[in-house]
Amino acid sequence: MILYTLRCSHDHHFEEWFSNSADYDAKKEAGELKCPECGDTQVGKAIMAPKVAKAAAAPAPACMPGGAGGGCGGCAFAGQH
Numbered sequence: 001m002i003l004y005t006l007r008c009s010h011d012h013h014f015e016e017w018f019s020n021s022a023d024y025d026a027k028k029e030a031g032e033l034k035c036p037e038c039g040d041t042q043v044g045k046a047i048m049a050p051k052v053a054k055a056a057a058a059p060a061p062a063c064m065p066g067g068a069g070g071g072c073g074g075c076a077f078a079g080q081h
């Protein structure tokens with residue numbers, strides 16, 4: 001389960017639990033994400049770093065050790081692993 005802080009187009013913030021990021025995408029596409037304050041469905045993630053309730057099941061993405069910049073410095077996941 002992942003807790004996302006969501007934000008509507010009127011800058012209301014609220015939190016919603018999702019099974020995973022695909023669950024978020026599916027509910028967003030289906031228009032099921034709605035601001036509890038104004039009912040707006042123009043909702044997006046307010047922050048990029050969700051809280052994770054359990055240890056992530058997915059392994060850390062691989063990068064090229066010793067690559068340009070050294071270690072993870074040059075990969076897309078720099079600073080995340």
Ligand SMILES: [Zn+2]
Binds near residue numbers: 012035
């Ligand atoms: Zn709102």
